[in-house]
Amino acid sequence: MSLPQDSNSSSSSSADLEKHNPQENASSDVDSKDPSVNDILTPKPSGPNPADFPDGGLRAWMVVAGSWCCMFASMGWINCIGVFQDYYQRNQLASYSPSSVAWISSTETFMMFLGAPFFGKLFDNFGPRYMLMVGTICHVLGLMMTSLASEYYQFFLAQAILSALGASAIFYGCLNPIGTWFMKRRGLAFGIIAAGSSLAGVVLPIMIDRLIPTAGFAWSMRAVAFLFLGLLIIGNLTIRSRLPPKPTPVAASQFLVPFKETTFLFVALGSFFFFWGVFLPTNFIILQAQHEGMSLNLSGYLLAILNAGSVFGRILPGWLGDRFGRFNVMIITTYVTSIIVLALWIPGHGNVPVIIFSAIFGFTSGTFVSMIPAIVAQVTKDVRTIGVRNGSNFFIISIAALTGNPIAGALIAHDGGGYLYLQIFCGLTMFVGATFFLVARVVQVGWVWKRI
Numbered sequence: 001m002s003l004p005q006d007s008n009s010s011s012s013s014s015a016d017l018e019k020h021n022p023q024e025n026a027s028s029d030v031d032s033k034d035p036s037v038n039d040i041l042t043p044k045p046s047g048p049n050p051a052d053f054p055d056g057g058l059r060a061w062m063v064v065a066g067s068w069c070c071m072f073a074s075m076g077w078i079n080c081i082g083v084f085q086d087y088y089q090r091n092q093l094a095s096y097s098p099s100s101v102a103w104i105s106s107t108e109t110f111m112m113f114l115g116a117p118f119f120g121k122l123f124d125n126f127g128p129r130y131m132l133m134v135g136t137i138c139h140v141l142g143l144m145m146t147s148l149a150s151e152y153y154q155f156f157l158a159q160a161i162l163s164a165l166g167a168s169a170i171f172y173g174c175l176n177p178i179g180t181w182f183m184k185r186r187g188l189a190f191g192i193i194a195a196g197s198s199l200a201g202v203v204l205p206i207m208i209d210r211l212i213p214t215a216g217f218a219w220s221m222r223a224v225a226f227l228f229l230g231l232l233i234i235g236n237l238t239i240r241s242r243l244p245p246k247p248t249p250v251a252a253s254q255f256l257v258p259f260k261e262t263t264f265l266f267v268a269l270g271s272f273f274f275f276w277g278v279f280l281p282t283n284f285i286i287l288q289a290q291h292e293g294m295s296l297n298l299s300g301y302l303l304a305i306l307n308a309g310s311v312f313g314r315i316l317p318g319w320l321g322d323r324f325g326r327f328n329v330m331i332i333t334t335y336v337t338s339i340i341v342l343a344l345w346i347p348g349h350g351n352v353p354v355i356i357f358s359a360i361f362g363f364t365s366g367t368f369v370s371m372i373p374a375i376v377a378q379v380t381k382d383v384r385t386i387g388v389r390n391g392s393n394f395f396i397i398s399i400a401a402l403t404g405n406p407i408a409g410a411l412i413a414h415d416g417g418g419y420l421y422l423q424i425f426c427g428l429t430m431f432v433g434a435t436f437f438l439v440a441r442v443v444q445v446g447w448v449w450k451r452i
Contacts, residue, residue: 053183054242060181064189066238068196069231070132070174073139074167075369076200077228078112079282079307081105083205083300084159086286087212093152098287099409100152105283106405107160113398115168117255120391123176124384125247128239131173136232138166140225147221172390174235179377179386180242187326187374191318194370198314198362201282201307209300243384255392263379264389266440268396271372274334274433276400277426278365280408281345281358282306288419289354298351302358309362314370325451326374327441333367334434340364341427346420378452379444 054060088094088101122131142163149155174193182189204224211220258264285306289299313333321329345357373390380389411421445452 053181055182055185059240060242062238063177063181063240064192066235067174067178067193070170070235070239071193071196072200073228073231073235074112074135074171074174075194075197076204077139077163077167077224078109078279079197079201079310080204080208080303081108081283083208083286083303085283086290087217088155089287091217092150093155096152097409098412099406102283102405102409104156104160106402107156108164109279109405110398110402111161111164112168112171113394113401115165116172116394116398117388117391119169119172120176120387120389120394121250121254123172123241123245123387125245127241127245128173128177129236131169132232132236132239135166135169135173136229136236139163139170139232140166140229142166143221143225143228147218147225170232170235172387172394174239175373176387176390177239177241179373179380185322186377187318187321187329187371188315189318190374191315191321191370194314194318194366195311197369198307198310198366201310202304205300205303205307246384254388255395258389258392261379263440263444264376264393266436266443267372267375267379268393270334270433270436270440271393272396272400272433273429273436274337274368275397276404276433277341277429278337278368279401280404280422280426281341281361281365283405284408284412284419284422285354285358288422289351291417291419292349292354294351294354302354305355306358306362309359310366310369313363313366317367318370318374321371321374323451326371326378327437327444327452330367330371330375331434331437331441333364333371334430334437337361337364337368338427338430338434341423341430346423346427 085098085101085105088104089096089098093101119131142158142161142165145158146155146163149158178189178193179186208220208224211223215223259268282303285302286299289302290296294302317329317333340357340360344353344360348354348357372393376390376393377386380386407425408422411425412419415421441452
């Protein structure tokens, strides 16, 4: 394929055109030549050019720092909502069943991911700025309103709807720009920002547990809201996309197109099944430990232990994924996560096995949260559609998020207050999810070993 050459064209431009090979852009995460030539030759580039990505520098790392703050306040909040399952059942919502109370946390997680297609498209069209501003207002206001709640519907509207929608806008507003700044070090960058949510899962449960007896529930929630406001101001000031937004018409088909790609379809199925189980220990580990005889005081530290393990589980595997293949690391860690649920959480009784399980599960499960955006980016040929494709995948995840906790609550009731059925459901669904990730890798490169 060639273009007519103007007589005044420079010799360097002609050389670039002669060297350009469109086939070199046929897949993502491969070397290519001049991206400006891609724009001339084809209206939509078929793959990213590694040379375009800074993969470092002050501006890129400022985006990482701001995204870390936003992840602390958004996904980090979701990581600790298991505290409220326990607290509400013992206090304001004691008259409601565990399944009914679980609808608050499950809807909160669902709303967090349900906004993915909408916010993904907003990001592609307008960039992250307005999403972060509106998300900050809604998230902080929702937490303030939760501090005033006393009835079930008030907790539901303030915490599960308003706050969660704000957290969703923040989450996608800080997540999507990372893929535009990093390519070779993308796994590490996603791992660092995801560690922000894990650290929140360490700090916030202890903070809330210590504040409520002294300051009361209302002021505890307000303290969290003010902490988030400070972090989100930093995020609003530092997060920018490397690529200028290019508004395009909104069409539902845009979100369905990725599922026509076999690899993306299996990634989405793996995400659904794995997420169906991965948040159940986070939400029910405190109650399960108390059921096994652990003291109220000691059980309050389980989420902190789980999320402390997750801090390392989000950074180290991301670093390893950049070197040995993100799919490879994802498959190994997801299988290990499902196995320890079945082989350690189920037979483990007493304080020590539950604490050990929390630490190991936190490490292995943390990889999924940090790695899945990198996996989606890796199977995305046009980085300018990363918002829509992340949106499509996270929308599938939102369905698992909505149904997982209520199913778990119903399984507890069916087991007469026991947790065995929940644990089996958790382990098996994650095992199925890990298998779908394996199938996606096989579709991509076959059974041969290679870095992918």
